Amino acid sequence: MKAFFVAGTGTDLGKTHVGCALLEAARARGLSADAFKPVVSGFDPEAPETSDPARLAAALGRPNAWSEVSPRRYRAPLAPNLAARLEGDVLRMDDLVGDCRAWLAGRNVDLALVEGAGGVMSPMTDDATNLDLMSALALPVLLVAGSYLGTASHLLTALEVVRARRLTVATIVVSESLDAPDLDQTVEMLRAFERQAPIVVAPRKGWDASELANVLLS
Numbered sequence: 001m002k003a004f005f006v007a008g009t010g011t012d013l014g015k016t017h018v019g020c021a022l023l024e025a026a027r028a029r030g031l032s033a034d035a036f037k038p039v040v041s042g043f044d045p046e047a048p049e050t051s052d053p054a055r056l057a058a059a060l061g062r063p064n065a066w067s068e069v070s071p072r073r074y075r076a077p078l079a080p081n082l083a084a085r086l087e088g089d090v091l092r093m094d095d096l097v098g099d100c101r102a103w104l105a106g107r108n109v110d111l112a113l114v115e116g117a118g119g120v121m122s123p124m125t126d127d128a129t130n131l132d133l134m135s136a137l138a139l140p141v142l143l144v145a146g147s148y149l150g151t152a153s154h155l156l157t158a159l160e161v162v163r164a165r166r167l168t169v170a171t172i173v174v175s176e177s178l179d180a181p182d183l184d185q186t187v188e189m190l191r192a193f194e195r196q197a198p199i200v201v202a203p204r205k206g207w208d209a210s211e212l213a214n215v216l217l218s
């Protein structure tokens with residue numbers, strides 16, 4: 001089994017988009033796959049279909065499996081700890097780590113993805129961030145960045161802190177943002193500063209994850 005933690009340099013940049021495309025590409029080449037998002041905020045129980053867990057479940061070919069993909073679901077579109085508090089819950093990192101470790105131990109698939117919530121240093125609990133969860137799991141990281149003006153600092157900062165925890169960045173995906181500068185020019189700039197991990201580019205139109213699957217799965 002190949003397992004990756006799908007992290008972002010921020011929120012709303014393409015973690016789920018890229019994760020779903022990778023799951024579909026893996027399945028298209030006959031591989032088995034599964035996905036887990038330990039906590040989701042901004043989840044509308046009356047309209048689950050647009051949520052991260054529903055999108056991941058659909059990419060797995062199991063559209064009704066969203067509650068298994070994300071067992072902890074909160075309504076408010078806020079950091080998970082804040083969204084949970086509004087519903088009377090207190091999230092604890094030990095519990096989130098335990099959920100992920102149990103889920104990983106129970107997987108018998110070729111590809112397993114764990115998606116965080118927000119960006120690398122986004123809080124997941126009142127005293128711990130995505131990075132703390134990533135450190136505990138020690139999975140290779142699939143790091144998703146946008147292509148907006150400012151992404152270079154966000155990406156290079158994320159790379160610094162992830163590597164400072166001795167985590168491996170398996171691949172970086174630059175997922176094209178809306179209203180962003182020229183994509184090729186942005187990626188060329190990023191490649192001048194990041195020489196270790198491969199950088200895969202995900203344009204908004206006509207992208208499938210076959211190149212990403214080749215990099216990660218072959």
Ligand SMILES: Nc1ncnc2c1ncn2[C@@H]1O[C@H](COP(=O)(O)OP(=O)(O)OP(=O)(O)O)[C@@H](O)[C@H]1O
Nearest residue numbers: 008011012013014015016017118175176202203204
């Ligand atoms: N390369 C892309 N092409 C087309 N749409 C994209 C691309 N990247 C992101 N999007 C769109 O941008 C929106 C945000 O992406 P996504 O939901 O994957 O973000 P996220 O990083 O998973 O956010 P969160 O932190 O909430 O989990 C979605 O509507 C997604 O479809």
Ligand SMILES: C[C@H](N)[C@H](N)CCCCCC(=O)O
Nearest residue numbers: 011041042077078079118122
């Ligand atoms: C609701 C949103 N789409 C994400 N799921 C949560 C983003 C939390 C961001 C916290 C922060 O970094 O300020």
Ligand SMILES: [Mg+2]
Nearest residue numbers: 015016017052
């Ligand atoms: Mg997401």
